[in-house]
Amino acid sequence: MKKVTMFYLEECPFCKKAFGFLDELRAENKDYEAVEIDMIEEEEHPEIIANYNYHAVPCFFIGEDKIFEAYFMIPDAELRAGVKKVLDEAC
Numbered sequence: 026m027k028k029v030t031m032f033y034l035e036e037c038p039f040c041k042k043a044f045g046f047l048d049e050l051r052a053e054n055k056d057y058e059a060v061e062i063d064m065i066e067e068e069e070h071p072e073i074i075a076n077y078n079y080h081a082v083p084c085f086f087i088g089e090d091k092i093f094e095a096y097f098m099i100p101d102a103e104l105r106a107g108v109k110k111v112l113d114e115a116c
Contacts, residue, residue, distance in 0.1 A: 027115045029062045030086045032074060039095050039104060043083040046108040060115040085111040 033040035051057045067074050067082060077086060084094040085108075092114050093107035 026059055026061070027087045029060060029092075029111055029115050030077075031062050031064045032067055032077065032079065032084045032086075033064060033082050034067055037082055039099060040083045042101060042104055043095070043108055046105045047112075049105075050109055050112055054112075056116050057112045060112055083108075087111075087114055 031043075033043070047057075047062070065073055077084075077091075079091060079094050081094055081096050085092045092111045095104055095107065099107075
């Protein structure tokens with residue numbers, strides 16, 4: 026099992042949806058519950074985000090590899106698929 030790092034903003038509507046999709050996917054697949062996700066709020070930890078290359082949140086890394094990065098106005102189905110891809114890669 027690989028550890029995931031998720032960058033988010035507290036007030037971001039797409040981040041809120043991503044959290045909901047994480048909950049949904051974990052309820053559907055118990056293997057996903059074991060995936061450890063280090064959730065980093067960007068405004069609270071600028072010293073950490075300086076070490077990562079991304080432009081939008083939510084954004085997910087495994088190690089130094091960016092697995093999924095959302096974009097403005099991303100459709101829900103694409104966001105959910107991206108979150109699932111992250112969980113699949115971590116497993």
